[in-house]
Amino acid sequence: MSDFTPISALAGGLLIGTGATLLLWLNGRIAGVSNIASGLLSWKRGDALWRVVFLGGLIIGAYTCNRIIGTAPVARAGFPPALLAAGGLLVGYGTSLGSGCTSGHGVCGLGRLSPRSLVATIVFLIAGIATATIVRQVFGIH
Amino acid sequence: MGKFIAILTSGTIFGFGLALSGMTNAEKVLGFLDVAGNWDPSLLLVLGGAVGVTLISFRFVLRRPTPLLEPVFVLPTKKHIDTPLIAGAVLFGIGWGISGYCPGPAIAQLAAPNWETWVFIPTFLLGALLNRVTTQQPTLQTTS
Numbered sequence: 001m002s003d004f005t006p007i008s009a010l011a012g013g014l015l016i017g018t019g020a021t022l023l024l025w026l027n028g029r030i031a032g033v034s035n036i037a038s039g040l041l042s043w044k045r046g047d048a049l050w051r052v053v054f055l056g057g058l059i060i061g062a063y064t065c066n067r068i069i070g071t072a073p074v075a076r077a078g079f080p081p082a083l084l085a086a087g088g089l090l091v092g093y094g095t096s097l098g099s100g101c102t103s104g105h106g107v108c109g110l111g112r113l114s115p116r117s118l119v120a121t122i123v124f125l126i127a128g129i130a131t132a133t134i135v136r137q138v139f140g141i142h
Numbered sequence: 143m144g145k146f147i148a149i150l151t152s153g154t155i156f157g158f159g160l161a162l163s164g165m166t167n168a169e170k171v172l173g174f175l176d177v178a179g180n181w182d183p184s185l186l187l188v189l190g191g192a193v194g195v196t197l198i199s200f201r202f203v204l205r206r207p208t209p210l211l212e213p214v215f216v217l218p219t220k221k222h223i224d225t226p227l228i229a230g231a232v233l234f235g236i237g238w239g240i241s242g243y244c245p246g247p248a249i250a251q252l253a254a255p256n257w258e259t260w261v262f263i264p265t266f267l268l269g270a271l272l273n274r275v276t277t278q279q280p281t282l283q284t285t286s
Contacts, residue, residue: 005164009184013165013191019156021199023172026148028209033246038270057153062165063253065161072254073167081261087241088262090233092269098230102244105181106189111196119223120231127235132175135240
């Protein structure tokens with residue numbers, strides 16, 4: 001059950017790149033969401049507000065898009081909550097240890113031609129592909 | 143004030159793109175990562191489109207001495223490909239492949255939250271906190 005949506009995927013990707021460009025050009029910051037979010041865990045004066053504002057923008061942008069296209073993703077009925085919690089822990093721990101996620105390493109790091117980000121992106125794509133394929137094809141969990 | 147309007151604008155465009163691209167839909171993300179299923183290559187175009195923009199635009203932006211509204215660029219200073227980078231990327235990839243969520247889309251999904259959102263975001267923050275208390279290391283430093 002997966003539909004190829006090339007136009008919205010490409011348009012969305014261009015917008016993601018544009019948002020990252022504006023943040024770097026105007027405010028000098030890397031649009032790496034894992035670092036922006038986890039930076040709130042060590043609440044430093046003067047460092048929190050911009051993070052909250054950016055993350056709020058993510059939510060406003062997604063809300064606006066959902067309203068325009070008239071749909072929002074729905075939860076998977078049979079997906080095990082414990083597995084999702086394990087996924088969340090691994091994503092949080094891994095992005096903190098590896099200093100970035102899909103946006104920080106993938107979108108911004110590759111844009112900066114960072115060798116670290118290129119390696120990280122290749123590694124998390126391979127790990128993600130292997131894991132998703134095993135979880136769905138071997139264990140039949142959707 | 144102006145700089146926060148700029149940040150809000152960047153975030154809003156970014157978040158609109160995440161939702162439009164389908165990245166906030168974990169099922170669609172897993173349809174890309176699961177290459178043995180009914181493979182959906184859409185995410186290649188998301189990443190390709192985003193990186194296509196930054197590869198060009200960052201050349202011009204980083205040629206400037208400073209950003210437009212702030213005195214300095216805040217960029218990663220680490221240069222070496224080390225064990226934490228690889229181990230972190232492996233663990234993140236496994237978590238992404240299990241859940242279908244990476245941090246940006248999960249937070250953007252607060253626009254239309256469901257039970258998955260309320261499980262993923264707290265556990266994501268807990269995981270990041272666990273790493274921070276075990277290995278405290280600054281990832282970003284100010285450069286001029």
